[in-house]
Amino acid sequence: MEPELEIMALPSEETLEFLNKVDTWIIKEHRDRDNKIVFTFSKDVPGEIVELFLKIRDKIDLPL
Numbered sequence: 001m002e003p004e005l006e007i008m009a010l011p012s013e014e015t016l017e018f019l020n021k022v023d024t025w026i027i028k029e030h031r032d033r034d035n036k037i038v039f040t041f042s043k044d045v046p047g048e049i050v051e052l053f054l055k056i057r058d059k060i061d062l063p064l
Contacts, residue, residue: 014059022053037062 011019028040041050 012061014056015061017056018060022049025049
C-alpha cells in the first residue's frame with residue numbers, strides 16, 4: 001500500500017503580504033472568546049502598515 005500524499009495549498013497573496021510586511025510590527029497576540037487571534041501592534045507602526053492590515057485582514061488565511 002502506498003502512503004497517502006498530502007496536497008499543500010499555496011497561501012493567498014494577502015497572507016503572504018501579512019507575513020512579509022505586517023507580522024514584523026506585531027508585538028503580542030492572543031485568542032479571544034471566539035478563538036480568533038487579536039494582535040497588538042508596536043507603537044511606532046507606520047500608518048501604511050495599519051492601512052494594509054485593514055485592507056487585507058478579511059482575506060488572510062488565518063483565523064483573525
